[in-house]
Amino acid sequence: MITDHPEAKAFILHWGEMGTQWGVSRSVAQVHALLYLSDRPIDAEAIVDALGLARSNVSTALKELQGYGIVRRVHVEGDRRDHFVAETDLWEMLMRIVQERKKREIDPTIALLGELAERLRGDTTAPAQVRERVVRMHEFIGTLGTWYEQVRVLPKPTLVTLMKLGGKVARFIPKGKSG
Amino acid sequence: MITDHPEAKAFILHWGEMGTQWGVSRSVAQVHALLYLSDRPIDAEAIVDALGLARSNVSTALKELQGYGIVRRVHVEGDRRDHFVAETDLWEMLMRIVQERKKREIDPTIALLGELAERLRGDTTAPAQVRERVVRMHEFIGTLGTWYEQVRVLPKPTLVTLMKLGGKVARFIPKGKSG
DNA sequence: ACCTTATTTCAGATTTTACCGAAACACCAG
């Protein structure tokens, strides 16, 4: 069992703590870490044994991870039980997590800000800077969202190149261009 | 008072909820939202009145926000009380938040992964894929961190241009270049 | 159809976290 190895165990525990700091429950993050470290599909019962969680909790965690699209169910020959594997391509994993969080939290926020900005246009009693700053926040988050939508569809090699370029990308931008 | 305006109030409440989903307490996020919407420095007592929070809670929230570097204390003429203002440049704000979270959570994670990877090099009993995946995760997060450190020091106009370019940046990257 | 095994659901228990309010302490200016 993977959790017999102290390093693997440490990884899983740390990953769990990370999760709590980023809005994912400890269990979910731990299950993900375990699957990430495994080279073969694992069934729910084995996850229970490895992590010491309740069966129902594992079920919920798996559902959540599948919702993020970073874990999927696979069939294993000669076994009736469902087995699960994690996405091992870390770019893919990151993109999917960001994608889902954008959908769940950012998009509704943009919608709300848009609505507030609209209402403020007709509200003469509201302080000018309130209107202005709500609008600015709306535009800012919108820009980030649009940027992400464009970047995420780039071919992975391009993405890797861009990342490795780091700040040097700036060199290749023609001066004066902005759209 | 800013919170008299329904749109401002809605903004503050939503911002508070957003906070809870991203690992910041509701109070901290609300105080930040209030300061962001204000065009003048606000003292702690006024924040208490506006948001209905305990004085001690506001004090803690302000400290936290100053820790992120997105709120600072200012002196107001003829008033002995401390007043506070929020960063209104959203780029600056985002960069500082990311910077701080990197420092608090990512950097320690990289350190731990590095340590685990090192230990795994000498552990012949550990499954090969465990070693490999811990190493890959270490490298991946390290790459992201390095990328961020480089991007954050770019001049703001450059940053804005890059953002607006979106996926089009890819066009300007010479083929075959990678470092 | 029936028995077996797998999975999900959900009410309640547990744990964690956030928050309040009061008290203690620190600071400064008059």
Place this chain on the structure above:
DNA sequence: CTGGTGTTTCGGTAAAATCTGAAATAAGGT
């Protein structure tokens, strides 16, 4: 020293998130 202001600490409490265990449901095999 005194009064105003600010921070910190901390016990108590409330709220929220998390997890459990049992019961319900679904699926599989014979």
